[in-house]
Amino acid sequence: MLLPSGKGPYRSVILMHGSGPHDRDETIGPNKPFRDLARGLASREIAVLRYKERTKYHAEKFISVKEITVNEETIHCKSYRK
Numbered sequence: 519m520l521l522p523s524g525k526g527p528y529r530s531v532i533l534m535h536g537s538g539p540h541d542r543d544e545t546i547g548p549n550k551p552f553r554d555l556a557r558g559l560a561s562r563e564i565a566v567l568r569y570k571e572r573t574k575y576h577a578e579k580f581i582s583v584k585e586i587t588v589n590e591e592t593i594h595c596k597s598y599r600k
Contacts, residue, residue, distance in 0.1 A: 542568035
């Protein structure tokens with residue numbers, strides 16, 4: 519989470535990834551659009567939550583999963599708990 523400087527409460531946003539394995543910055547080559555958005559929003563006193571997708575950091579646990587849905591990737595994942 520990236521918080522603005524100063525005392526809250528703050529407005530807040532959650533940055534949601536697209537499909538596929540992504541880090542919290544949604545890195546694509548040298549570009550880090552979620553990092554840039556988070557910094558810009560924080561400078562305007564908006565708190566930003568970014569998260570790491572399970573398929574990025576636990577890819578080996580998803581090898582046997584035939585279809586990965588948003589539920590499995592970001593909310594609840596039975597195959598991740600194995």
